[in-house]
Amino acid sequence: MTDFDDQRTLAEKLDAADPLAGFRGQFVIDDPSLIYMDGNSLGRLPTRTKNVLANVVDRQWGNRLIQSWQDAWFDAPQRVGAKIAALVGASPDEVIVSDSTSINLFKTAMAALAMKPERNKIVTDEFNFPSDIYILQGCCDLLKDGHQIELIRSKDSIEMDTESISLYLDDNTALLTLSQVVFKSGYLYDVRRITEMAHAKGALVLWDLSHSVGSVPIHLNDWGVDFAIGCTYKYLNGGPGAPAFLYVRRDLLDRVQSPIWGWFGDANPFSFSLDYTPSDQINRFLVGTPGVLSLLAMEPGVDLILEAGIDRLREKSVQQTSYLIDLFDTFLAPLGFTLGTPKQPEHRGSHVSIRHPEGYRIARVMIEEQKVIPDFREPDNIRLGIAPMYTRFIDLWVAVDRIRRVMQDRRFLQYSSERQMVT
Amino acid sequence: MTDFDDQRTLAEKLDAADPLAGFRGQFVIDDPSLIYMDGNSLGRLPTRTKNVLANVVDRQWGNRLIQSWQDAWFDAPQRVGAKIAALVGASPDEVIVSDSTSINLFKTAMAALAMKPERNKIVTDEFNFPSDIYILQGCCDLLKDGHQIELIRSKDSIEMDTESISLYLDDNTALLTLSQVVFKSGYLYDVRRITEMAHAKGALVLWDLSHSVGSVPIHLNDWGVDFAIGCTYKYLNGGPGAPAFLYVRRDLLDRVQSPIWGWFGDANPFSFSLDYTPSDQINRFLVGTPGVLSLLAMEPGVDLILEAGIDRLREKSVQQTSYLIDLFDTFLAPLGFTLGTPKQPEHRGSHVSIRHPEGYRIARVMIEEQKVIPDFREPDNIRLGIAPMYTRFIDLWVAVDRIRRVMQDRRFLQYSSERQMVT
Numbered sequence: 001m002t003d004f005d006d007q008r009t010l011a012e013k014l015d016a017a018d019p020l021a022g023f024r025g026q027f028v029i030d031d032p033s034l035i036y037m038d039g040n041s042l043g044r045l046p047t048r049t050k051n052v053l054a055n056v057v058d059r060q061w062g063n064r065l066i067q068s069w070q071d072a073w074f075d076a077p078q079r080v081g082a083k084i085a086a087l088v089g090a091s092p093d094e095v096i097v098s099d100s101t102s103i104n105l106f107k108t109a110m111a112a113l114a115m116k117p118e119r120n121k122i123v124t125d126e127f128n129f130p131s132d133i134y135i136l137q138g139c140c141d142l143l144k145d146g147h148q149i150e151l152i153r154s155k156d157s158i159e160m161d162t163e164s165i166s167l168y169l170d171d172n173t174a175l176l177t178l179s180q181v182v183f184k185s186g187y188l189y190d191v192r193r194i195t196e197m198a199h200a201k202g203a204l205v206l207w208d209l210s211h212s213v214g215s216v217p218i219h220l221n222d223w224g225v226d227f228a229i230g231c232t233y234k235y236l237n238g239g240p241g242a243p244a245f246l247y248v249r250r251d252l253l254d255r256v257q258s259p260i261w262g263w264f265g266d267a268n269p270f271s272f273s274l275d276y277t278p279s280d281q282i283n284r285f286l287v288g289t290p291g292v293l294s295l296l297a298m299e300p301g302v303d304l305i306l307e308a309g310i311d312r313l314r315e316k317s318v319q320q321t322s323y324l325i326d327l328f329d330t331f332l333a334p335l336g337f338t339l340g341t342p343k344q345p346e347h348r349g350s351h352v353s354i355r356h357p358e359g360y361r362i363a364r365v366m367i368e369e370q371k372v373i374p375d376f377r378e379p380d381n382i383r384l385g386i387a388p389m390y391t392r393f394i395d396l397w398v399a400v401d402r403i404r405r406v407m408q409d410r411r412f413l414q415y416s417s418e419r420q421m422v423t
Numbered sequence: 424m425t426d427f428d429d430q431r432t433l434a435e436k437l438d439a440a441d442p443l444a445g446f447r448g449q450f451v452i453d454d455p456s457l458i459y460m461d462g463n464s465l466g467r468l469p470t471r472t473k474n475v476l477a478n479v480v481d482r483q484w485g486n487r488l489i490q491s492w493q494d495a496w497f498d499a500p501q502r503v504g505a506k507i508a509a510l511v512g513a514s515p516d517e518v519i520v521s522d523s524t525s526i527n528l529f530k531t532a533m534a535a536l537a538m539k540p541e542r543n544k545i546v547t548d549e550f551n552f553p554s555d556i557y558i559l560q561g562c563c564d565l566l567k568d569g570h571q572i573e574l575i576r577s578k579d580s581i582e583m584d585t586e587s588i589s590l591y592l593d594d595n596t597a598l599l600t601l602s603q604v605v606f607k608s609g610y611l612y613d614v615r616r617i618t619e620m621a622h623a624k625g626a627l628v629l630w631d632l633s634h635s636v637g638s639v640p641i642h643l644n645d646w647g648v649d650f651a652i653g654c655t656y657k658y659l660n661g662g663p664g665a666p667a668f669l670y671v672r673r674d675l676l677d678r679v680q681s682p683i684w685g686w687f688g689d690a691n692p693f694s695f696s697l698d699y700t701p702s703d704q705i706n707r708f709l710v711g712t713p714g715v716l717s718l719l720a721m722e723p724g725v726d727l728i729l730e731a732g733i734d735r736l737r738e739k740s741v742q743q744t745s746y747l748i749d750l751f752d753t754f755l756a757p758l759g760f761t762l763g764t765p766k767q768p769e770h771r772g773s774h775v776s777i778r779h780p781e782g783y784r785i786a787r788v789m790i791e792e793q794k795v796i797p798d799f800r801e802p803d804n805i806r807l808g809i810a811p812m813y814t815r816f817i818d819l820w821v822a823v824d825r826i827r828r829v830m831q832d833r834r835f836l837q838y839s840s841e842r843q844m845v846t
Contacts, residue, residue, distance in 0.1 A: 028485040038489045045485035053480060053716070061663055062451040062468040066461045066796060073663060100711025102685035103526065110565075126697060131686035131711065134699035138684030142533075142565075151697075233712070240484055240496060240715035261561030262525035263554035270842070272801050274549060274574075276557035288523025288554065289656070292663035293476070294714035373489060378695050419693070 004401070007327060011393035014323065020316055023308050024390040027237075035372045035399045039387030040211065040351045043237030048300045056296045073292050077264075078283065080295065083302045084236075084245045087310060088209060088228065089219035094250050096282045097232075097295060098264075101210055101244040104229040105135045107285055108246060109175060110259035112204045112227055113139065113147065115252075116174035120145065123168045123176045123203070125152035125160070129183050132208055136177070147174075157185035158342050165194055169201040176203050180218070181211035181349035184377050186321075186341045188216060188349045192223040199224065210234060210244075214305045215317050215350035215388065220247055227252075235350065235387060236305060238298030246285050254280060262287030308389060316388035317350040323393055324352050324384065327400045335407045340381050351385040353377075354403075360419065361412035362403070369411060370402040427824070430750060434816035437746065443739055446731050447813040450660075458795045458822045462810030463634065463774045466660030471723045479719045496715050500687075501706065503718065506725045507659075507668045510733060511632060511651065512642035517670050519705045520655070520718060521687075524633055524667040527652040528558045530708055531669060532598060533682040535627045535650055536562065536570065538675075539597035543568065546591045546599045546626070548575035548583070552606050555631055559600070570597075580608035581765050588617055592624040599626050603641070604634035604772035607800050609744075609764045611639060611772045615646040622647065633657060633667075637728045638740050638773035638811065643670055650675075658773065658810060659728060661721030669708050677703060685710030731812060739811035740773040746816060747775050747807065750823045758830045763804050774808040776800075777826075783842065784835035785826070792834065793825040 015021060028045040036044065060068040082092035098104065113122070120143075122136050133149070140147040152168050154160050160182075169176060176198040181188050191207060198205045206227040209218060214235030220228055228247040232238035248256060257278060263269045264286035267277045278284040305313065321341070328339055332354060340353030356362055359380040366372040366382075374382045384399060406412060438444060451468040459467065483491040505515030521527065536545070543566075545559050556572070563570040575591050577583050583605075592599060599621040604611050614630060621628045629650040632641060637658030643651055651670040655661035671679060680701060686692040687709035690700045701707040728736065744764070751762055755777060763776030779785055782803040789795040789805075797805045807822065829835060 028481070030486045036488060042484075042489045042492075044488065045480065050480060053476065057468065057473060057476060057662075057720075058451070061465075063453045065459060065467065066465045066798065067790070068663070069465075099522065099526065100685070100713075102687075102711030103522065103683060106683050106685075106710075130689075130695045130697065131692075133697055134684040134686060134689065137699050138682060141684075142682050231712075239480075240491070241712040241718070242716075243714060244711070259561065259565050260526060260529050261557040261564075262523070262529075263557060264525075266553075266557065269554075270801075272553045274553060274556055276560050287529075288525030288667070289654075289664040290523075291666060291714040291717035293665075293720050294717040295664070297480075297716050367490070375489065378693075 004331060008394070008397050011323070011397040014319065014393040018316060020308055020312055020388060023304065024392065026304055027390045029390070033371055035395050035402070037372060037374045037384040037399055039391065040234050040383065040385030041375050042233055042240060043235060043301060043387060044390055046237055046300045046304055049239065049297055052300050053293065053297045056293060076292065076295055077286060077290055080299050080302065081245060081282070083299070083306060086306060087213060087218065087302070088247060089221050090247050091221065091250060093282060095245055095247045096285055097243050097245050098286050098290060099244060101208070101229055101231045102131045102135050104244050104246040105132055105208065106139065107258045107260060108206055108227040108229055108248070109136060109139050109177065111256040112175045112206055113143065115204060115256060119172050119174035120147045121170070121172045121174060122147060122149045123152065123173055124149060125154065125178055127154070127157040127182045127184060128179050129208065129210070132177070132179065157182050157187055158340065160187055162190060162194060166197045169198055169203055171202065173201055173203040175206060177206040177208065179208040179211055181216065183211050184340065184381050185353055186349045186351045188212070188347050191225065195223050195225055212349055215313060217310050217314055225249065232298050232302070236298070237301030237389065239294060239301070241294065242298040243291060243295050248282060248285065253282065258285045258287070260287045264288060264290070304389060313388045317386055318345045320386045320388060320391060320393060320396060321345065321348060321350065321352050324386070324396045327396065328352070328354060331400055331404060335404070350388065351383050353381045353383050355380045356382065358412060360417055361415045362406055364415050365406045365412040366403065370406060372399045372402045427754060431817070431820050434746070434820040437742065437816040441739065443731055443735055443811060446727065447815065449727055450813045452813070456794055458818050458825070460795060460797045460807045460822055462814065463657050463806065463808030464798050465663060466657055466724060466810060467813055469660055469723045469727055472662065472720055475723050476716065476720045479716060499715065499718055500709060500713055503722050503725065504668060504705065506722070506729060509729060510636060510641065510725070511670060512644050513670050514644065514673060516705055517673050518668055519708055520666050520668050521709050521713060522667060524631070524652055524654045525554045525558050527667050527669040528555055528631065529562065530681045530683060531629055531650040531652055531671070532559060532562050532600065534679040535598045535629055536566065538627060538679060542595050542597035543570045544593070544595045544597060545570060545572045546575065546596055547572060548577065548601055550577070550580040550605045550607060551602050552631065552633070555600070555602065580605050580610055581763065583610055583612070585613060585617060589620045592621055592626055594625065596624055596626040598629060600629040600631065602631040602634055604639065606634050607763065607804050608776055609772045609774045611635070611770050614648065618646050618648055635772055638736060640733050640737055648672065655721050655724070659721070660724030660812065662717060662724070664717060665721040666714060666718050671705060671708065676705065681708045681710070683710045687711060687713070727812060736811045740809055741768045743809045743811060743814060743816060743819060744768065744771060744773065744775050747809070747819045750819065751775070751777060754823055754827060758827070773811065774806050776804045776806050778803045779805065781835055783840055784838045785829055787838050788829045788835045789826065793829060795822045795825045
């Protein structure tokens with residue numbers, strides 16, 4: 001038996017011992033030979049979502065019509081928000097579902113900046129998700145009073161020097177905002193430690209949980225976080241473009257205001273008063289009518305994560321990223337790949353980036369010829385996402401096996417390097 | 424045969440002659456005895472939407488997973504936007520689907536105000552939809568440079584003195600924004616005339632088409648409109664909270680900027696560059712990842728309106744509101760109701776408001792005991808929405824018949840006036 005075959009046996013043993021193995025059966029998996037390694041970008045479809053959506057469409061919309069606002073829809077942003085609160089260590093009344101992650105960042109960043117009118121520096125890092133940086137650039141442009149972004153620079157996104165963050169924070173810093181898990185490398189920040197650093201300098205803190213929620217334990221209250229936002233279509237399996245969430249610490253709520261004043265944020269939306277009176281609840285960060293189908297289709301994915309339990313999911317995720325990195329070291333590093341993800345489990349989320357100068361073309365062949373679906377992030381990152389809800393250890397072994405084949409037959413040389421994939 | 428019975432016969436004749444009658448069969452109607460008069464708030468479920476959504480969920484999300492972004496999702500905001508463009512008299516590249524109506528108003532109003540930095544007055548009317556007024560109040564608060572809203576006041580919302588609008592417009596007016604159809608009364612503004620008035624004073628114009636699109640012909644290009652927004656879950660039958668649309672006149676596009684800079688608005692969202700470069704297309708008004716399920720579930724409703732043809736729909740709508748107002752005059756006015764909608768067809772959209780001091784309780788009994796579903800708008804408006812796609816003349820007769828019964832048995836006196844209905 002070769003070394004690689006031994007690893008296959010190990011994967012099978014680990015799967016057999018996996019207490020979460022049963023959850024895979026809760027997802028639609030039409031083609032078991034497809035190895036889906038992109039649950040960190042778009043989570044799989046939970047089987048029960050189909051029934052939920054059929055009920056929302058046929059019974060609620062089709063049959064009960066407008067009455068469903070009263071029956072089931074009007075309180076959905078708070079109700080589902082309360083479930084997400086349980087996943088991020090917040091009180092049920094501190095989280096609401098609304099809009100997109102980018103719009104929620106706009107709302108919370110603007111709210112935070114308004115709380116610190118005498119300061120005009122925003123600190124983030126150059127590895128933050130670009131849309132987050134764009135939103136912040138837009139806030140600076142809009143405020144027209146000298147707000148500037150200072151980017152924390154690091155040698156790379158694998159070994160972030162978190163202690164150096166304090167060097168960027170000063171008496172002029174209004175807001176520090178970072179992604180808990182860095183989208184390219186999977187680097188996992190120490191939220192508690194960095195939040196303390198910012199508070200020590202009198203700055204507010206806003207965490208983007210998009211790349212961590214559902215795969216990493218989060219304790220916003222314990223960590224003293226001021227604001228947070230996040231996405232529900234990755235590890236929460238909420239569906240393509242499912243609405244995002246937004247957290248504001250309870251004691252800040254009556255001192256913050258959304259920059260966008262819509263009727264769903266009003267204390268009494270159906271009074272149709274001519275003057276906006278913000279709700280005294282987290283609802284004040286709502287704007288317009290929520291997209292009900294996308295919102296309610298997202299709920300079963302959140303329920304499943306709660307059922308599996310975030311600590312168990314994290315334990316499996318660490319086991320799986322560790323197993324994959326072991327395979328990487330022995331079987332992929334010799335083929336010209338470098339590891340784009342921290343080696344220490346406490347510093348990484350739930351995906352493993354493997355880097356190669358031909359990464360784009362290799363990713364294309366993986367998808368189009370080998371039925372392994374990762375995603376690609378410029379310039380050379382192939383991201384292998386692990387969703388412990390449904391990823392098996394054997395999937396990781398098969399993925400590596402197929403990547404080895406791609407490198408062996410070198411068919412990627414027949415593909416164009418011109419970028420065509422949009423995700 | 425009594426007069427009222429004659430009217431029933433007339434309704435049956437009109438239905439028999441209706442060239443659009445067949446479209447009713449394209450909608451899910453579980454209970455033919457339910458008279459649904461709230462399609463102006465939430466349109467009915469098109470039968471084909473069920474198949475579309477099943478395909479999006481089962482095949483696109485469940486089976487093709489992340490690859491569906493490339494296959495079907497990434498261009499959906501533009502593709503569906505182009506269809507809506509055909510409904511509002513715009514070029515296909517001038518309309519995009521995104522976010523909610525309120526957020527689109529925020530984006531376009533802020534964009535317009537930035538184009539007129541030397542002016543700081545916004546003009547709208549006191550009968551505009553409250554969320555629109557709230558958004559504008561939020562814009563003024565955010566801009567902190569003296570922007571103010573001036574409300575056009577009228578005796579009532581039935582007979583608007585449109586000529587007096589010019590009195591509110593001056594050299595300091597940056598923006599005039601109104602709803603084409605007024606939500607309480609159904610008053611239909613002369614968009615061309617009012618747009619000309621505003622342009623004559625050097626102001627920009629932004630029309631909210633939420634209460635008109637799909638029931639009234641709209642010619643944004645011919646009318647010279649600068650900006651428009653609108654909702655898709657009313658007459659377009661797009662589903663609860665379906666995403667909204669946004670129009671910018673082509674020649675303004677390279678001079679306007681969204682206040683919210685997200686990655687979907689970037690010229691190349693997947694380059695992951697650290698600097699935002701707005702798309703040179705209408706995409707620059709996109710922000711975050713669109714809610715795909717809600718967006719694609721909306722498309723069949725738009726297709727159906729295009730198939731029926733807006734001119735035929737308008738013709739039927741005028742016939743139906745006229746028929747209903749005839750019934751009102753003879754049979755409801757004597758019972759203490761007053762008409763809350765203009766008598767002249769050219770001044771009204773597709774709903775008829777009937778007002779009564781006990782309107783709230785009457786509406787409750789209509790819904791809970793008589794299976795007629797209108798909606799109620801403070802303080803005394805019962806809105807009877809007519810959706811010519813599926814409303815029959817006989818439905819109008821039955822609705823009036825049942826309202827007469829409500830007034831006869833006076834069971835509404837047994838209900839509380841305390842407001843409980845949220846829609």
